[in-house]
Amino acid sequence: MRIIDNHQKEGVGRDFVITSIMSLTDGGIASSSQVSDEVIFLSNALSLLRDAEEISNDAFLEAGIIQGGLSILSSMILNGSSDNEISSQISSMTSKAEALRDRFPDLDAKIESHR
Numbered sequence: 001m002r003i004i005d006n007h008q009k010e011g012v013g014r015d016f017v018i019t020s021i022m023s024l025t026d027g028g029i030a031s032s033s034q035v036s037d038e039v040i041f042l043s044n045a046l047s048l049l050r051d052a053e054e055i056s057n058d059a060f061l062e063a064g065i066i067q068g069g070l071s072i073l074s075s076m077i078l079n080g081s082s083d084n085e086i087s088s089q090i091s092s093m094t095s096k097a098e099a100l101r102d103r104f105p106d107l108d109a110k111i112e113s114h115r
Contacts, residue, residue, distance in 0.1 A: 019112050020070070032078035035070055042067045045114040059104045063111070066100065069093040 020038050046067070050060040073089050100107065 019108055020066070032074040035074035035077065039067055039070045039074065041115070042070070042111065045111045048114060049110055054110055055104070055107060059107055062100050062103065063107060065096050066093060069096065 020042055042063070046055070046060050046063050049055040050057065055063075069089065069092065073086065073093070076086055076089060
């Protein structure tokens with residue numbers, strides 16, 4: 001949990017776009033299973049949104065990058081990766097999430113409507 005707290009104090013973690021990332025990093029990450037649960041939620045929500053034609057295929061695919069990043073994060077936690085490695089993964093996801101927000105500004109709200 002120390003990793004995430006330090007990361008946020010540096011100002012990097014405060015502007016997450018996808019609420020899923022923020023909810024997992026806001027107070028630290030409890031376990032890889034918590035992150036895995038969020039990956040499952042994202043997968044289901046994104047599939048429902050795409051099938052209902054509420055999001056484009058492009059939005060679906062680009063949001064999948066965040067989902068994949070969370071899967072990697074879960075594995076890193078499970079395997080005891082170093083603070084630096086986890087921090088780097090979070091920074092990478094943050095950058096991708098910011099780009100996703102700029103391209104699809106209503107995506108987060110649509111995903112969260114399925115929570």
